[in-house]
Amino acid sequence: xxxxxxxKLVIAVASSALFDLTESHKFFLEHGVEQxxxxxxxxxxxxxxxxxxxxxxxxxxxxxxxxxxxxxxxxEVILFSRxxxxxxxxxxxxxxxxxxxxxxxVFVSGRxxxxxxxxxxxxxxxxxxxxxxxxxxxxxxxxxQVFPTTFVDDDEPELRVxxxxxxxxxxxxxxxxxxxQGLAEFLRSEQEKAGVPHPLGPLYRFFSEMAxxxxxxxxxxxxxxxxxxxxxxxxxTARNAPAHERVVTSLRKWGIEVDxxxxxxxxxxxxxxxxxxxxxxxxxxxxxxxxxxxxAPSAHVPFGLVNDATAKLRKxxxxxGGKAAAGPNQ
Numbered sequence: 001x002x003x004x005x006x007x008k009l010v011i012a013v014a015s016s017a018l019f020d021l022t023e024s025h026k027f028f029l030e031h032g033v034e035q036x037x038x039x040x041x042x043x044x045x046x047x048x049x050x051x052x053x054x055x056x057x058x059x060x061x062x063x064x065x066x067x068x069x070x071x072x073x074x075x076e077v078i079l080f081s082r083x084x085x086x087x088x089x090x091x092x093x094x095x096x097x098x099x100x101x102x103x104x105x106v107f108v109s110g111r112x113x114x115x116x117x118x119x120x121x122x123x124x125x126x127x128x129x130x131x132x133x134x135x136x137x138x139x140x141x142x143x144x145q146v147f148p149t150t151f152v153d154d155d156e157p158e159l160r161v162x163x164x165x166x167x168x169x170x171x172x173x174x175x176x177x178x179x180x181q182g183l184a185e186f187l188r189s190e191q192e193k194a195g196v197p198h199p200l201g202p203l204y205r206f207f208s209e210m211a212x213x214x215x216x217x218x219x220x221x222x223x224x225x226x227x228x229x230x231x232x233x234x235x236x237t238a239r240n241a242p243a244h245e246r247v248v249t250s251l252r253k254w255g256i257e258v259d260x261x262x263x264x265x266x267x268x269x270x271x272x273x274x275x276x277x278x279x280x281x282x283x284x285x286x287x288x289x290x291x292x293x294x295x296a297p298s299a300h301v302p303f304g305l306v307n308d309a310t311a312k313l314r315k316x317x318x319x320x321g322g323k324a325a326a327g328p329n330q
Contacts, residue, residue, distance in 0.1 A: 005121050008076045009209040012106075012117055013057055014127035015081045015091045017146045019048035021128075033110075040087040048094040050153070052146035052297045053126045055279040059159035061101050063213060063230065074213065078120050079105040080113045080127070117141045124206040126299060134302050142203050144282055144299030147289055151297050153279075158230050160278045161210055162296070164269075165237040165247060167284030169207050170198035172304030174246075187243055194245040197253040202303045203282055207233075211256040233258045234276050240265030270295055 015021060028036040057077055064073045079095070081088050085107045095102050106116050114135045117125055125136050125143040136143035166175040178186035210233055217229035239247065240263045251258065262272045270291045273281055281298045283289050284307060289300045 005076050008072075008074060008121075009060070009123055009206075009213065010076045010078065010121045011057065011060060012078050012080045012120060012122040012125040013053055014113075014125075014129065014132070015079060015083065015088070016128035017051055017053040017126040018057060018079070019051045019054070019091065019094055021048065021051070024048075037084075037087050040090050044090040044093055046090070047097045048090065050098070052128070052149050052151075052299075053280065054098075055151070055153045055297055056126075056159070056161070057100065057102075058098075058153075059157065059230070059279060062157060063159070063217075064101065074216070076104070077102045078122070080116070080125065081105065081107050082110050082113065082129075083107055084109040114139055114141065123209045124203070130302070133300075137202055137301070137303050140202075142206050144203070144280075144301050146297065146299050147293040149293045149297050151295070158228075158232060160232045160234070160276060162234040162236050162273060162276060162278035162281040163203065163207055164281075164283040164285075164288065164301075165235055165239065166201075167304045167307075168201055168203050168282050168301050169235070170201040170204070170250065172201070172284070173199055174243075175304065190239075190243040190246050194242075195249055196246065197250040198246065202301055208254065208256065211254075211258070214259075232260070234260040234262065234272075234278065236262045236269050236272055236276075236281070237264065238266055238269075239263050 016025075024036075024040065027039050031039070060075045061077060063075055077100070079091065079102055081091065083091065088105070088107050092105070106113055106120075108116075112132070112135065114125075114132060117136060117139075118141070123142060125133070125141060126146055127133055127143070128146050130145050133143045133145040163169050166172055174186065174190060177189050210231065214229070214231040214233055217231045221227045221229050235247070235258055237247065244263045247261070247263075260276065264272065268291065269283070269288050273292050273295050278296045281292050281296050282301055283292070283298070284301045284303050286300055289298045292298045
């Protein structure tokens with residue numbers, strides 16, 4: 001029977017997110033495709049340094065130890081690359097040297113990889129390529145653009161993931177009121193809808209899949225009180241009371257229990273992230289990502305009203321037939 005990924009958490013990760021390709025990309029821009037291909041062949045045994053998404057991917061794959069019910073993996077990571085298979089060999093060699101259980105890949109030789117995301121049932125696509133991430137979101141695929149970070153990883157097994165709420169887990173309908181009608185109307189509207197769950201946002205599926213892994217870890221602790229769960233989830237939002245109640249209503253409706261929720265009311269998110277130390281933090285506003293990127297691996301989700309460039313890009317793509325910006329290091 002064919003291998004099935006229907007019941008797994010599938011992450012599609014670009015080589016630009018998994019590894020540090022700064023030097024390779026610089027060489028490509030300066031010397032072109034043919035010299036780049038020669039450069040990668042000459043250096044294919046030189047292991048690439050880890051990238052922004054590496055701490056997340058390493059810990060997600062570690063959750064496969066013991067596997068799930070029936071002995072099957074619960075997480076599958078698939079490499080998505082704008083490289084061709086020849087130049088991509090260095091990436092696979094680095095995957096092997098870093099002992100990552102990644103065996104499947106998509107190489108598109110400079111073309112747009114986004115249409116292939118549904119074929120792999122991806123719950124999340126991570127890349128350093130802003131155009132690819134925006135195109136993914138426009139095609140209703142969950143995606144985030146990783147930002148450079150000075151975060152230093154360690155060997156602890158616990159995986160911590162932090163999410164903004166509006167425009168990430170939920171859509172931006174509430175934020176749209178805040179942006180267009182002001183804070184007072186936003187608070188009034190949220191109080192009025194306190195018992196109504198939020199519409200789902202671009203990363204809800206990944207959020208809910210992480211919650212399943214979290215519950216799986218909790219079940220292990222129930223069976224073995226000495227077991228320490230390895231998945232922690234936090235929501236870090238600029239909301240405060242009285243806009244908090246609708247968040248709780250939504251979580252109850254979805255049947256999801258997160259470990260920590262921070263209603264900051266405009267306080268800097270970096271202060272909380274410095275303590276929680278997530279292995280990735282998702283936010284739809286670049287301002288928050290730029291403030292967090294040096295503290296923790298972070299990914300921008302360019303969705304909704306606060307990212308109106310996405311709408312502009314949609315119009316451009318319609319004019320040029322949906323082609324994404326080319327480049328090998330993705």
